[in-house]
Amino acid sequence: MLILKNGEYVLDNEEQVISEIEIPYEEKVVSLIRQRYSLDEELAIQRQRDTKPEEFNEYFAYCEVCKQRAKGEV
Numbered sequence: 001m002l003i004l005k006n007g008e009y010v011l012d013n014e015e016q017v018i019s020e021i022e023i024p025y026e027e028k029v030v031s032l033i034r035q036r037y038s039l040d041e042e043l044a045i046q047r048q049r050d051t052k053p054e055e056f057n058e059y060f061a062y063c064e065v066c067k068q069r070a071k072g073e074v
Contacts (some may be wrong), residue, residue, distance in 0.1 A: 007031045028070035033063055 003010060008031075009023060023031075033042070037059065049056040 004031055007035050025070050029063075029066050032066035032069055036062060 037045070042059070045052070045056055045059045
């Protein structure tokens with residue numbers, strides 16, 4: 001069984017990195033975002049985007065970098 005661990009897919013029973021599997025772009029982006037923000041943290045930032053614009057802008061910029069990395073542009 002494959003599991004996501006530290007932003008990489010590994011075999012659950014062997015702890016071996018699976019590099020041959022093509023991971024969909026959306027999953028790559030999410031795994032990169034999860035390295036810094038949990039889902040709960042993301043939701044909190046989204047809810048407070050008007051009251052904490054600096055925090056939201058930092059989060060948004062990080063997400064854009066993650067998207068570029070997932071496309072292999074960084």
